[in-house]
Amino acid sequence: MTTRKLVVLAAVAIAVGGFFVLDLGQYLSLEYLKSQQASLDAYTRSHPIQVTLVYFLVYVAVTALSLPGAVVMTLAGGAIFGLLWGSVVVSFASTIGATLAFLVSRFLLRDWVERRFGERLRAINAGIQRDGAFYLFSLRLVPVFPFFLINLAMGLTPIRTRTFYWVSQIGMIPGTIVYVNAGTQLARLDSLSGVLSPPLLLSFALLGVFPFIARWLLDAFRRRRHYARWPRPRAFDRNLIVIGAGSAGLVTAYIAAAVRARVTLVERHRMGGDCLNTGCVPSKALIRSAKLLSHIRRASEFGIREAHAELVFADVMDRVQRVVATVEPHDSAERYRGLGVEVIEGSARITSPWTVEITAAGGSQTLTTRAIVIATGGQPAVPPIPGIEDVGYLTSDTVWGLRTLPPRLLVLGGGPIGCELAQCFARFGAQVTQLQRGPRLLPREDPEIAGLVMDRFRAEGIDLRMGHTPLRFEREGPDKVLVAAHEGREVRIGFDELLVAVGRKANTGGLGLEAIGVPTTATGTVAINEYLETRYPNIYAAGDVAGPYQFTHFASHQAWYAAVNALFGTLRRYKADYSVIPWSTFTDPEVARVGLNEQEAKAKGIPYEVTTYGLDDLDRAIADGEAHGVVKILTVPGKDRILGATIAGEHAGDLISELVTAMRHGLGLNKVLATIHIYPTLVEANKYAAGRWKQAHTPARVLAWLARYHAWRRGAAAGKG
Numbered sequence: 001m002t003t004r005k006l007v008v009l010a011a012v013a014i015a016v017g018g019f020f021v022l023d024l025g026q027y028l029s030l031e032y033l034k035s036q037q038a039s040l041d042a043y044t045r046s047h048p049i050q051v052t053l054v055y056f057l058v059y060v061a062v063t064a065l066s067l068p069g070a071v072v073m074t075l076a077g078g079a080i081f082g083l084l085w086g087s088v089v090v091s092f093a094s095t096i097g098a099t100l101a102f103l104v105s106r107f108l109l110r111d112w113v114e115r116r117f118g119e120r121l122r123a124i125n126a127g128i129q130r131d132g133a134f135y136l137f138s139l140r141l142v143p144v145f146p147f148f149l150i151n152l153a154m155g156l157t158p159i160r161t162r163t164f165y166w167v168s169q170i171g172m173i174p175g176t177i178v179y180v181n182a183g184t185q186l187a188r189l190d191s192l193s194g195v196l197s198p199p200l201l202l203s204f205a206l207l208g209v210f211p212f213i214a215r216w217l218l219d220a221f222r223r224r225r226h227y228a229r230w231p232r233p234r235a236f237d238r239n240l241i242v243i244g245a246g247s248a249g250l251v252t253a254y255i256a257a258a259v260r261a262r263v264t265l266v267e268r269h270r271m272g273g274d275c276l277n278t279g280c281v282p283s284k285a286l287i288r289s290a291k292l293l294s295h296i297r298r299a300s301e302f303g304i305r306e307a308h309a310e311l312v313f314a315d316v317m318d319r320v321q322r323v324v325a326t327v328e329p330h331d332s333a334e335r336y337r338g339l340g341v342e343v344i345e346g347s348a349r350i351t352s353p354w355t356v357e358i359t360a361a362g363g364s365q366t367l368t369t370r371a372i373v374i375a376t377g378g379q380p381a382v383p384p385i386p387g388i389e390d391v392g393y394l395t396s397d398t399v400w401g402l403r404t405l406p407p408r409l410l411v412l413g414g415g416p417i418g419c420e421l422a423q424c425f426a427r428f429g430a431q432v433t434q435l436q437r438g439p440r441l442l443p444r445e446d447p448e449i450a451g452l453v454m455d456r457f458r459a460e461g462i463d464l465r466m467g468h469t470p471l472r473f474e475r476e477g478p479d480k481v482l483v484a485a486h487e488g489r490e491v492r493i494g495f496d497e498l499l500v501a502v503g504r505k506a507n508t509g510g511l512g513l514e515a516i517g518v519p520t521t522a523t524g525t526v527a528i529n530e531y532l533e534t535r536y537p538n539i540y541a542a543g544d545v546a547g548p549y550q551f552t553h554f555a556s557h558q559a560w561y562a563a564v565n566a567l568f569g570t571l572r573r574y575k576a577d578y579s580v581i582p583w584s585t586f587t588d589p590e591v592a593r594v595g596l597n598e599q600e601a602k603a604k605g606i607p608y609e610v611t612t613y614g615l616d617d618l619d620r621a622i623a624d625g626e627a628h629g630v631v632k633i634l635t636v637p638g639k640d641r642i643l644g645a646t647i648a649g650e651h652a653g654d655l656i657s658e659l660v661t662a663m664r665h666g667l668g669l670n671k672v673l674a675t676i677h678i679y680p681t682l683v684e685a686n687k688y689a690a691g692r693w694k695q696a697h698t699p700a701r702v703l704a705w706l707a708r709y710h711a712w713r714r715g716a717a718a719g720k721g
């Protein structure tokens with residue numbers, strides 16, 4: 001605790017202690033007030049300003065220090081100043097006192113509460129940031145909740161002081177008037193509870209729900225305004241139209257058909273979207289070939305002297321297409337039609353909140369629908385670097401068409417896609433240069449984790465150029481050159497093919513979003529709320545077009561919410577839960593993550609403990625010749641609750657599942673440790689990491705007592721032998 005905090009704490013403690021030690025409470029009782037009413041009246045008549053000032057200051061002190069007596073003070077306000085002036089004085093004194101109490105609570109406790117419960121409070125804080133004024137207003141209107149508790153509790157939330165002040169002042173006015181008015185009748189008042197009759201309490205409660213009713217009406221009004229310019233069809237052709245048949249769209253349509261909704265799925269290009277055709281599936285097939293090649297090169301490590309591989313790059317790429325073709329039936333139009341989904345091959349455009357125009361080879365048609373899910377995915381972003389069009393480039397969309405291995409490949413971008421492809425091409429024998437503006441690859445991961453990947457890349461001959469900013473592309477005869485800025489000077493890098501992997505942008509163009517007024521975010525994704533609703537509550541977005549993550553499993557996860565909310569939202573809506581989202585980058589070593597890593601915990605100010613376990617120690621990893629990598633787990637200090645985990649190493653993407661399950665279901669490291677893991681497997685690494693955590697948290701005192709107990713059992717003197 002800082003000195004300033006100690007000083008404030010001591011001042012508050014002395015003031016509160018003094019109040020009780022000197023028994024000042026006796027002056028803040030109804031009986032005392034009634035007994036002094038006549039002399040108070042007389043004194044106020046002769047010294048009105050002094051009385052107002054002293055009353056005001058005492059009121060502020062009582063509320064600021066959360067002392068009992070605010071109700072009596074309010075009654076006294078009515079008795080001394082009458083209804084009008086009493087209400088004004090009490091209104092300001094109580095609000096200023098409440099704000100001081102709020103500030104003291106925030107100053108002394110907020111940081112500690114954030115540190116201790118930050119993660120768990122995240123949802124509450126988000127709610128307060130969004131609707132804090134509404135909550136506070138309701139609490140102020142209903143005097144059922146103790147006044148001082150609201151002040152102290154609100155100090156621990158992120159609500160702004162200004163908001164707290166004005167909402168409190170306005171919200172407390174009805175209650176203030178009721179109590180001040182009762183104070184004017186002090187002589188007839190027998191007890192404090194007499195101020196509030198059951199009918200009065202009920203009307204307060206109704207006032208309390210007023211902000212919620214007001215908000216609901218406001219929402220309904222906004223909705224009406226958005227929808228007003230669109231004629232609503234009397235009946236609808238479809239319950240749901242899903243635009244885009246990638247991971248998000250397929251799962252949405254599947255769920256809709258499963259619950260017997262009439263659903264149409266529109267796809268303009270290839271069923272399965274990016275994941276099947278140009279993303280996860282081809283990239284993993286390519287990685288498999290590259291890995292096999294790397295194993296053959298390492299054959300002597302495994303005792304095999306003669307092992308040669310003759311790479312035919314075109315054959316590798318043909319295999320990739322065969323793999324895609326083999327997986328294709330899972331996402332095919334035939335399969336989905338069989339499941340009850342109407343599949344239309346065409347391009348969709350939203351023409352009103354209730355209508356979608358579909359343009360196909362045979363012409364166009366417009367369908368009416370109760371709800372729409374936008375699942376149009378994303379595409380590679382290509383930065384406008386001068387000369388880039390002239391030298392030409394590949395992206396994750398077009399790289400699959402290559403049939404000749406480029407001798408020199410320049411990869412722009414150090415994210416997962418750039419890294420996976422860079423390593424594959426290097427393993428196939430291309431001379432790969434990978435360029436990144438920032439200081440390291442995989443910038444979302446912790447530095448030492450990214451370091452493991454970078455070390456391996458360098459060992460495999462990839463020329464890593466970190467801290468390089470592309471300036472322009474040039475042609476030098478047949479040669480293509482990138483000119484980049486690095487440490488204040490220009491660097492020239494020659495290449496034969498350029499692969500751009502600097503990020504992806506959402507597919508929002510041509511959808512009619514602007515025309516109907518569906519906004520997009522600063523990053524270009526469709527703006528949605530936590531129910532995945534756009535500005536129109538019957539239009540939803542899911543997958544890469546919505547974000548914030550761009551993974552197939554995340555798209556499918558969102559799809560469930562989009563489908564259920566779109567079809568049943570009028571009965572019950574579900575907020576999308578993003579609390580435990582895992583992902584993996586399939587480089588060698590693989591890097592898998594769930595929850596927080598260290599750099600995020602630091603940035604968010606969340607306290608944590610780190611436990612690591614090196615895979616070089618793991619029997620199976622040693623036997624497999626893959627004894628490298630690490631399991632790194634962040635836990636709540638002093639507890640086994642997992643905040644996040646990163647695994648770098650062989651099959652990390654598979655190994656992390658156990659920790660994902662543990663996090664999702666609130667199981668701590670003690671439970672992981674108490675689970676039998678098959679020997680010898682790679683997944684034992686999780687158990688050993690949990691064991692490391694346990695060792696670091698052994699209760700030293702208990703062990704000392706156990707040592708004594710065993711010594712006693714051996715008949716040895718305590719502490720000897």
Ligand SMILES: Cc1cc2nc3c(=O)[nH]c(=O)nc-3n(C[C@H](O)[C@H](O)[C@H](O)COP(=O)(O)OP(=O)(O)OC[C@H]3O[C@@H](n4cnc5c(N)ncnc54)[C@H](O)[C@@H]3O)c2cc1C
Nearest residue numbers: 244246247248268273274275279348377543544550551552
């Ligand atoms: C190289 C690469 C590797 C990847 N590897 C992985 C991985 O290993 N694991 C992982 O989880 N994720 C991976 N991803 C990400 C993953 O592919 C995406 O997150 C996922 O495909 C998103 O699904 P989606 O349904 O949102 O969009 P998409 O799959 O892009 O589907 C959108 C569909 O909408 C269609 N469409 C667009 N506009 C219209 C319109 N107006 N009318 C009709 N149809 C339209 C498009 O043609 C497309 O088929 C990878 C991506 C890439 C590029």
